[in-house]
Amino acid sequence: GSSGSSGAAEVGDDFLGDFVVGERVWVNGVKPGVVQYLGETQFAPGQWAGVVLDDPVGKNDGAVGGVRYFECPALQGIFTRPSKLTRQPSGPSSG
Numbered sequence: 001g002s003s004g005s006s007g008a009a010e011v012g013d014d015f016l017g018d019f020v021v022g023e024r025v026w027v028n029g030v031k032p033g034v035v036q037y038l039g040e041t042q043f044a045p046g047q048w049a050g051v052v053l054d055d056p057v058g059k060n061d062g063a064v065g066g067v068r069y070f071e072c073p074a075l076q077g078i079f080t081r082p083s084k085l086t087r088q089p090s091g092p093s094s095g
Contacts, residue, residue, distance in 0.1 A: 017082055019049065027051055027080050029090030036070035049082045
């Protein structure tokens with residue numbers, strides 16, 4: 001029996017990677033923010049990342065459908081698939 005999976009893992013929409021709460025990320029490579037929630041939600045199946053954006057260009061304040069996942073100013077919270085997160089911005093000139 002082999003225990004512990006280090007190496008090839010299936011990467012899909014539900015893959016959290018090794019992101020952690022409090023880590024600085026970019027949503028879609030263009031919206032800087034900080035991870036505040038990682039895990040399952042009530043509003044959709046699978047794994048989601050809740051991010052507090054630097055600017056009020058999000059969708060919520062950390063609550064969706066009456067369920068609070070984290071706290072932040074209005075419109076600075078956004079939920080996205082972890083696969084949409086990057087650790088650095090992707091500018092137009094990135095190859």
